[in-house]
Amino acid sequence: MLLLLAKEGAKVAVTDIRDKDGQKVIDEIKAWGGVGGFWHLKVSNEKEVEKVFSEVEKEFRRIDVVVNTAGIADQPNTPTHELTEERWDKVMAVNVKGVFFCTKHVIPCMKKGGGGSIINILSISGIISGPGIPAYHASKGAVRLMSKTDALLYAGENIRVNSVHPGFMWTALVRDYLTTSGLTLEQGRNVPNEAHPLGHPGEPEDIAYGVFYLASEESKFITGERAGYRWRVYSKIGSAIE
Numbered sequence: 001m002l003l004l005l006a007k008e009g010a011k012v013a014v015t016d017i018r019d020k021d022g023q024k025v026i027d028e029i030k031a032w033g034g035v036g037g038f039w040h041l042k043v044s045n046e047k048e049v050e051k052v053f054s055e056v057e058k059e060f061r062r063i064d065v066v067v068n069t070a071g072i073a074d075q076p077n078t079p080t081h082e083l084t085e086e087r088w089d090k091v092m093a094v095n096v097k098g099v100f101f102c103t104k105h106v107i108p109c110m111k112k113g114g115g116g117s118i119i120n121i122l123s124i125s126g127i128i129s130g131p132g133i134p135a136y137h138a139s140k141g142a143v144r145l146m147s148k149t150d151a152l153l154y155a156g157e158n159i160r161v162n163s164v165h166p167g168f169m170w171t172a173l174v175r176d177y178l179t180t181s182g183l184t185l186e187q188g189r190n191v192p193n194e195a196h197p198l199g200h201p202g203e204p205e206d207i208a209y210g211v212f213y214l215a216s217e218e219s220k221f222i223t224g225e226r227a228g229y230r231w232r233v234y235s236k237i238g239s240a241i242e
């Protein structure tokens with residue numbers, strides 16, 4: 001996603017708690033002649049968020065787009081009555097509070113710049129429920145409503161807020177989730193295959209193009225929307241309710 005945005009001419013600030021991986025993305029962007037920088041950031045820490053956003057604004061003079069993508073899954077899959085407060089809080093701290101802090105601290109900057117686009121990477125789990133991962137469902141559902149509220153709050157300032165709701169994308173997060181659910185990787189690979197109408201999980205670039213559209217001027221009339229990636233109600237992983 002970041003590589004696509006950089007290729008299309010965006011100056012990209014990559015932030016993550018994984019310094020090596022973040023720096024690798026920046027090295028790749030720079031190797032193409034792109035512009036970007038890496039900042040270490042734990043999104044659940046408001047002081048760090050405030051500091052990093054002000055440094056990024058100083059470096060690039062403005063911030064036009066924020067993609068809130070930091071997220072964690074709650075593993076292993078545990079029903080509500082067995083879930084500890086500590087695990088609930090851990091998921092909420094990154095998936096909900098992190099989006100809140102990053103939104104809060106970019107809004108003044110976008111107001112100064114005359115507008116912007118905030119893109120929250122949520123999940124199909126924030127639209128439909130299923131019999132599992134309760135904290136993850138709650139976190140992604142909460143931010144769907146935050147996205148709509150912020151879309152309405154800041155529409156007058158030309159700041160758009162949209163959310164993206166992937167099904168299974170073949171990333172480390174999904175591989176970990178599947179294997180800690182007691183499935184082998186091979187069995188796991190078949191679950192997402194059968195769960196999606198197109199018969200296979202998505203790739204990160206499938207999300208990247210959606211994000212690119214929402215970041216661009218071509219989507220200037222789109223706010224409060226959700227971009228969904230359809231999920232077939234699938235009996236083997238239980239029922240799902242929209």
Ligand SMILES: NC(=O)c1ccc[n+]([C@@H]2O[C@H](COP(=O)([O-])OP(=O)(O)OC[C@H]3O[C@@H](n4cnc5c(N)ncnc54)[C@H](O)[C@@H]3O)[C@@H](O)[C@H]2O)c1
Pocket residue numbers: 015016017018041042043044069070071072073094098121122123124165166167168169170171172173174
């Ligand atoms: N992969 C999927 O199938 C899928 C499906 C639906 C939604 N999502 C959502 O997409 C987003 C990206 O997921 P992914 O699959 O690329 O997973 P990933 O694990 O590859 O990426 C998540 C990133 O968030 C970072 N992160 C975790 N905690 C952080 C914190 N406190 N502060 C800053 N960064 C932190 C991680 O270091 C990692 O780089 C997540 O919000 C996830 O919930 C993914």
